Amino acid sequence: MSSDPWGRVDETGTVYVRTADGEKVVGSWQAGSPEEALAYFERKYEGLVVEIGLLEKRVKTTDLSAKDALAAVDHLREQVDAHHAVGDLDALRARLDRLVELVDKRREERRVQRARQSDEARSAKEALVTEAEELARSDQWRAAGERLRALVDTWKGLPRLDRKSDDELWHRFSHARSAFSKRRKQHFAQLDAQREEARQIKERLVSEAEALSGSTDWGPTAARYRDLMAEWKAAGRAQREHEDDLWNRFRGAQDVFFAARGSVFAERDAEQAESLKLKEELAEEAERLLPVTDLKAARAAFRSVNERWEAIGHVPRDARPRVEGRMHAVERAIQQAEEAEWRRTNPEARARAEGLTGQLQAAVDKLRGQIEQARAQGNNAKADKLERELESRQALLDQALKGLHEFGG
Known part of the structure; x- marks a missing residue:
C-alpha cells in the first residue's frame, strides 16, 4: 500500500483521495506500482489546476461573457466533484467558488457599465436629435447640411438603446434631416427660378446697352445707362455660368459709349x-467801366x-x-446809373417830389406851432403826443428832401 498527504492506494489497487468529507474513491489501478498510480492521478490534479488557472486568467483579463465563464466553471466543478484526481480538491472547489463570485461581480459591474453607457448613449442621442431639429430650421444650407452629415456619423458610432427608445429618437432625427432637405430643395428650386428670371432680365438689359453703345445723345443716353445699371443690380444674380458673360457684355457696351463721350467731352x-x-x-474790360461817370459812353462800351x-x-x-456774375454786376451798375439819371431829369417826378416835400414841411411847421400852444396852456400830455407825431412827420420830410436832392434840387 502506498500513500501521500492527499491520497493512497490499498492492496487491491484502489486509489483514494482525501477530502473534508472523508476519503473518496478515485479509481482502480492495476497497470503498475502504487506510486505510479498516485503519480498518474496527481497529474490529473495538476491538469485541473492548470485549467482553473487559465479560466481565472480569462475571467480577469478578457471580455469572456458571464454565461460562458459559468459554463466553464460548472464543467471544471463536475471534474473536481468526480474525484478522478489526487490533490487538494477542496482547495480547487474554493477557487471555483471564488471564481463564481468574481464572475458575478464582473457581471454586475458590466450591468452597471452597460446601464451607464445606455444612459450616456441616450443623452448623446437626445442631444443629437435636439441639434438636428434646430438645424432643420436653419437657412445656412451648406454649414447646416455638413453638420447634419457629421451628426449621422456620430449617431452610427453610439450604442443602440432599447428598441422602442432607439426607434423613437431615430424617427425624430430622421424627420429633422428630411425637413431640412425638403426646405433646402425648395430654396434652391426657388433660387434657380429667380436666377433664370434674372438671366432673362439681364439678357434684355445687355441687348439695350449694346444698342445704345453707339449713341451720341450724350445726356439722355448716360442717364439711361444709369437706369440700366440700377435695373441690373435689382435683378439679382443669374446662374454662375451666365453671370460673368452677361456682365462682360453689359460693361463692354457701357465702356464703348463712355469712351466715345469722354473723347468728345475732352475736346x-x-x-x-x-x-x-x-x-x-x-x-475785366467791362469792370473797367466802373464807376459810371459818362453814362452814354459806358452804355456803348458795355454793348460792344x-x-x-x-x-x-x-x-x-x-x-x-x-x-457771368462779374458781367451782371457791371450791367446792374449801368442800369442803376440809368435809373438815377432818369429820376434826376424827369420833370413830373421832380414836381411830385417838390409837392410832397412842401406838404410835409407845412405839416411839420403846423405841429411845431400846436406844440408851443399846448405847452403855453400847460397841456403837456397833448404836447408830448404831438411831439411823437412830429418825429414821424420829420422822418418822412427828411426822406423826401433826400429824394428831391437827387433831382438836383
Whole structure:
C-alpha cells in the first residue's frame, strides 16, 4: 500500500483521495506500482489546476461573457466533484467558488457599465436629435447640411438603446434631416427660378446697352445707362455660368459709349477752357467801366463787350456763375446809373417830389406851432403826443428832401 498527504492506494489497487468529507474513491489501478498510480492521478490534479488557472486568467483579463465563464466553471466543478484526481480538491472547489463570485461581480459591474453607457448613449442621442431639429430650421444650407452629415456619423458610432427608445429618437432625427432637405430643395428650386428670371432680365438689359453703345445723345443716353445699371443690380444674380458673360457684355457696351463721350467731352472741355479765358478778359474790360461817370459812353462800351461775349461759346459749368456774375454786376451798375439819371431829369417826378416835400414841411411847421400852444396852456400830455407825431412827420420830410436832392434840387 502506498500513500501521500492527499491520497493512497490499498492492496487491491484502489486509489483514494482525501477530502473534508472523508476519503473518496478515485479509481482502480492495476497497470503498475502504487506510486505510479498516485503519480498518474496527481497529474490529473495538476491538469485541473492548470485549467482553473487559465479560466481565472480569462475571467480577469478578457471580455469572456458571464454565461460562458459559468459554463466553464460548472464543467471544471463536475471534474473536481468526480474525484478522478489526487490533490487538494477542496482547495480547487474554493477557487471555483471564488471564481463564481468574481464572475458575478464582473457581471454586475458590466450591468452597471452597460446601464451607464445606455444612459450616456441616450443623452448623446437626445442631444443629437435636439441639434438636428434646430438645424432643420436653419437657412445656412451648406454649414447646416455638413453638420447634419457629421451628426449621422456620430449617431452610427453610439450604442443602440432599447428598441422602442432607439426607434423613437431615430424617427425624430430622421424627420429633422428630411425637413431640412425638403426646405433646402425648395430654396434652391426657388433660387434657380429667380436666377433664370434674372438671366432673362439681364439678357434684355445687355441687348439695350449694346444698342445704345453707339449713341451720341450724350445726356439722355448716360442717364439711361444709369437706369440700366440700377435695373441690373435689382435683378439679382443669374446662374454662375451666365453671370460673368452677361456682365462682360453689359460693361463692354457701357465702356464703348463712355469712351466715345469722354473723347468728345475732352475736346469740348478744351474749347470751353479757351472760352473761359476770353470771357474773363471781357469781364475785366467791362469792370473797367466802373464807376459810371459818362453814362452814354459806358452804355456803348458795355454793348460792344456784350456782343463779343455772346459770340464766344460755352464755358465750363462750374466757372459759369462766377464769370457771368462779374458781367451782371457791371450791367446792374449801368442800369442803376440809368435809373438815377432818369429820376434826376424827369420833370413830373421832380414836381411830385417838390409837392410832397412842401406838404410835409407845412405839416411839420403846423405841429411845431400846436406844440408851443399846448405847452403855453400847460397841456403837456397833448404836447408830448404831438411831439411823437412830429418825429414821424420829420422822418418822412427828411426822406423826401433826400429824394428831391437827387433831382438836383
